[in-house]
Amino acid sequence: MTKAGTIYLVGAGPGDRDLLTLRAARLIERTEVIVHDGLVSKDILAMARPDAQLISVAKNRARHTLPQENINALLIREAKAGRDVIRLKGGDPLIFGRGGEEAEDARAAGVPVEIVPGVSAANGAAAATQIALTHRDASSIVSFVAGQCKGLSDQDWSGLAGKGRTLVIYMGVKTAPQIAEKLMADGLAPDVPLAIVENAARTNMRVLRGPLAGLPDLVEAEQVKSPALIIIGEVTARDDHTLIKTAHAAAGTETAQ
Ligand code: SAH
Secondary structure (H helix, E strand, C coil): CCCCCCEEEEECECCCHHHCCHHHHHHHHHCCEEEECCCCCHHHHCCCCCCCEEEECCCCCCCCCCCHHHHHHHHHHHHHCCCCEEEEECECCCCCCCHHHHHHHHHHCCCCEEEECCCCHHHHHHHHHCCCCCECCCEEEEEEEECCCCCHHHCCCCCCCCCEEEEEEECCCCCHHHHHHHHHHCCCCCCCEEEEEECCCCCCCEEEEEEHHHHHHHHHHCCCCCCEEEEECHHHHCCCCCHHHHHHHHHCCCCCC
16 A cells, blocks of 8 residues: 655745745645645745646635535545645634644544644734734733634624734625624724734735724725735734834845844
């Protein structure tokens, strides 16, 4: 019997390839099969060896994402055929990345699986904008929630946002009106400050700010597109806004001094 390959669930970070871990970079450079989603930047895919097989499971307008069970089956099939395979995802595989499901299926199939963490969008956005997710004077709790998932209105977010707390919402662009409504219904003040970070840690990053009550209009007026994060809390009103341009420009340079 062929010795099974390993499935590597690898985080590609928010986009900029300098934010890959060394372990992720080494694996990308040597692995024969790479199954990636749409959030992984071209620069990162370009690091693959020339004969690597790159398989996209990206969502596009014409078709939905490959169903999760098909992706899991694909990974297992490749590994059982003796090939190492990378499942390469934006950010971190274990934060809204379905890495848990892929790892469970791989373990159930008896295939070795390893997980390589990545810089999650929240961490990438925080660094690029210099918005501190926690700050001794402003926030000692940070929560990550998904803004677009089954039964958004049934989810209990009460207590996750407000004084002394930071709430980071992934996948919240389309549901921005429901999100603002939900948080205000939970008692959050309409003037709580927020920032929307679109394309965080990429050369086309945009940062928009406003109060909670204005979130739906801001998304609409500025035509915010995915991928974007919504960060809610006092920490978004503390950073020096003039620094953002500098941080943004620096992210595009090759060397960090
Ligand atoms: N595993 C990923 C999250 C995948 S869910 C991670 O850890 O970052 C997809 C959502 O992540 C997007 O809808 C968006 O809300 C967020 N996201 C991913 N990359 C981003 C980026 N570069 N800038 C802003 N948000 C991003």
